[in-house]
Amino acid sequence: MMTCAFWWSVAGLWLLLVWGWQRIPLLRGPAGFIFAMAFSGVLSVVPFFGHPLRYWLSGLTPNISVPLVVMVAAAIASRGGLLRVFRAREWSAAWMFGACAAVLLYPSALGLGPRNFDSYALGWPWLFWAASLALFGLVALSASWLLWRGNRFGWVLVAAAIAYLVPVQESRNFWDYLVDPLYAVVSIVAALRLLLLRWRGR
Amino acid sequence: MSGRDHLVVKSSRPASQPQRPLLSLLAALTGFVIVLAPWLVAREQARHSFPGFIFGEQPTATAPEPYCAVSKLNAQSAQQKAHSATIATLSDGTLAAAWYAGRAEGASDVTIQFSRRDTAGVWSEPRTIFDRAGVAESLRRHVVSLGNPVLLSGADGKLGLLFVSISAGKWSGSSINTSWSADGGTTWSAPEKLCLNPLANLSALPRNPPSRLVGGGWAVPIYEEFIGRYPEILWLQPWNGGYSAAVSRMRGGMIMFQPSIVPVSADSALAFYRDDSGSGRAALSRSFDSGRTWSQPEASLLPNFDSGVCGLRLPDGRLICALNDAKNRKRENLRLALSPDDGKSWQVIATLEEEPGAEFSYPYMIIGNNGRVQMVYSALGHEVRYAEFNVAWIDQQLARAGRGIGP
Numbered sequence: 236m237m238t239c240a241f242w243w244s245v246a247g248l249w250l251l252l253v254w255g256w257q258r259i260p261l262l263r264g265p266a267g268f269i270f271a272m273a274f275s276g277v278l279s280v281v282p283f284f285g286h287p288l289r290y291w292l293s294g295l296t297p298n299i300s301v302p303l304v305v306m307v308a309a310a311i312a313s314r315g316g317l318l319r320v321f322r323a324r325e326w327s328a329a330w331m332f333g334a335c336a337a338v339l340l341y342p343s344a345l346g347l348g349p350r351n352f353d354s355y356a357l358g359w360p361w362l363f364w365a366a367s368l369a370l371f372g373l374v375a376l377s378a379s380w381l382l383w384r385g386n387r388f389g390w391v392l393v394a395a396a397i398a399y400l401v402p403v404q405e406s407r408n409f410w411d412y413l414v415d416p417l418y419a420v421v422s423i424v425a426a427l428r429l430l431l432l433r434w435r436g437r
Numbered sequence: 438m439s440g441r442d443h444l445v446v447k448s449s450r451p452a453s454q455p456q457r458p459l460l461s462l463l464a465a466l467t468g469f470v471i472v473l474a475p476w477l478v479a480r481e482q483a484r485h486s487f488p489g490f491i492f493g494e495q496p497t498a499t500a501p502e503p504y505c506a507v508s509k510l511n512a513q514s515a516q517q518k519a520h521s522a523t524i525a526t527l528s529d530g531t532l533a534a535a536w537y538a539g540r541a542e543g544a545s546d547v548t549i550q551f552s553r554r555d556t557a558g559v560w561s562e563p564r565t566i567f568d569r570a571g572v573a574e575s576l577r578r579h580v581v582s583l584g585n586p587v588l589l590s591g592a593d594g595k596l597g598l599l600f601v602s603i604s605a606g607k608w609s610g611s612s613i614n615t616s617w618s619a620d621g622g623t624t625w626s627a628p629e630k631l632c633l634n635p636l637a638n639l640s641a642l643p644r645n646p647p648s649r650l651v652g653g654g655w656a657v658p659i660y661e662e663f664i665g666r667y668p669e670i671l672w673l674q675p676w677n678g679g680y681s682a683a684v685s686r687m688r689g690g691m692i693m694f695q696p697s698i699v700p701v702s703a704d705s706a707l708a709f710y711r712d713d714s715g716s717g718r719a720a721l722s723r724s725f726d727s728g729r730t731w732s733q734p735e736a737s738l739l740p741n742f743d744s745g746v747c748g749l750r751l752p753d754g755r756l757i758c759a760l761n762d763a764k765n766r767k768r769e770n771l772r773l774a775l776s777p778d779d780g781k782s783w784q785v786i787a788t789l790e791e792e793p794g795a796e797f798s799y800p801y802m803i804i805g806n807n808g809r810v811q812m813v814y815s816a817l818g819h820e821v822r823y824a825e826f827n828v829a830w831i832d833q834q835l836a837r838a839g840r841g842i843g844p
Contacts, residue, residue: 291578353686364486383464
């Protein structure tokens, strides 16, 4: 059965591949863009060492976060000359949010810090309902603050909450809709670079 | 995505002053409410979290005569490795067992084996219910190997199975899948993956018996084995015609794992742990709030050198623990220890297996519908053995045993 989670992961991989192809100078321009989209679609479904590429990726990263999918789609649209959804401040907000989420989530999941506390458990609101307000409240405040300032990344956080209610992933943990390992690593690097630029700009 | 244009910090106008304040305020309020909506929606479901353990439904022993019998479940098997067996009582009172078998732990030919014991007490020939290729196809992802099955017997007559599929590497690359059978294990639903870990959903393994919860769910003791080892509880609760899954962490991270949970009342429980610290003893901790929080594990009086243990509450309220306690730190024996006082003192009362150079491990115990202890364990690397004994036999062993280990 082709579930919503199936199509989400297919779309996530397809977008990542298209974005990857777009980095090749030869494939810039409308023809290259169409080729990148078509070839990525083929790569997503054609067996590769026994399995489609999506099987290999899903084995390791089953849940691609909503911000990553939106950011990759925005980058593709911008590079393909279609639409500029994200401005500089949206990218800054995306990197800062990803880095903060990664710092709050992954060390705890790896057992660093208090060893009887796992921040990932806050993503299942029915388990520790009162405590999980810390996560949902923080994301809600971040979204409304960004939206108040006219930052479109706030809508990405809103989209993550809607995607969680649907749900579009295999996971029923809210964290998986907000951040994933790939987004976390890229965000931390980009956020550090941002902070360095700000510090130098003073 | 990380181009230079994306790293421009300053925008063209002061960001703190919205151009259209009313519209911005409306957007901010809308965003706040929508993001908080999942939390508000979960309120009703949250009322059923930590509902308490089903307690006091165990059948009482009827036979006064001591009884103990040991048999092999996979006598005809040519597989070199058979391990991590599980057993459950079905709704008709018969038993079912499952284990993994193959060339070696983590090998690509490992399958989940299943056997049923009929009303005459005869175990069926083991058959494969899941293999690597079938699971990979069902889950639509790469699977290296399978392992660690745990059977769940529900009040609704359904039989559930948890087992791990390894996506990469060995046990640290494993994740838990569920499958259900409405016909006592003859047919099984396509396995579904449970997402229990944010790091690529890797590293979660069940090992010991689940505890049934009020309302039809289970508290399944599991553990992580990635960078550190962590004892955790997988909460499977009926919800919207299916089951919701969530994990809470127990204390004792980095060194305590493979927890075995034994409810001692409706809202309190004892947990036994395999201790990786070299203490030479199994560890114990307690919960007094239906498994929500646990005390820091402490070394018990039970000798055990980093091998799987399993605890069980007998129908008369005493506790037994199956463990390896060979002084040479190998798994050359399998013994039973008894506690009359909720784990404060222990007495090793019986030796189920003992053979120099051999290996007996991963005991798994439940109480059957006949009030007897039903136990499965790994023997000699490639055998799965089944032991059945009653309280009268335990008392007989107690009378023969020497002095206990206690304060």
